[in-house]
Amino acid sequence: MLLSSYPYLFLLLPAAVLARDDFRTRRVGVVWLAVLGITAVVSAWLAQGWHAMAEHALCNALLLLLSAALLTLCLRLRGQRIGRAAGAGDGVFLLCVAPLFAPTEYMRFMIACCTAALVWWACGGRRYRTIPFVGTGGIVLAVWVAIQLLRL
DSSP states (O other), rough: OOHHGGGGGGHHHHHHHHHHHHHHHSSOOHHHHHHHHHHHHHHHHHHHHHHHHHHHHHHHHHHHHHHHHHHHHHHHHTOOOOOOOOHHHHHHHHHHTTSSSSSSHHOOOOHHHHHHHHHHHHHTTGGGSOOOOHHHHHHHHHHHHHHHHHOO
């Protein structure tokens, strides 16, 4: 059980660094995003196989693109810009973890990240101008890794 899921442990270091940086400074490093992306590809390849990983990455990238287009349209209709609602790091983070999930799981992951970000905001984050989406996403990813290891 643990042997098929152990590659997911490697995701914890870049996710923790990204979460720390996002909570502290509201900025994430390109290098750590690249490390997360490479680690996600390698982990998914080892745990799921090359074919499944590539299929998940492609489908989830398309889902992310569709979500971004719909968010942009919604914000345009409200007279707002996407740059004020989401940072580039948020999109890159979601793209980096795309190989890890089947499309339905990826949508659940995105919803869990958004929910965690809203909970953070409701519990005291209102005093800040921005929400640390990558930070809360890193926490959600760590919980997902634990679930994968424990097979809950």
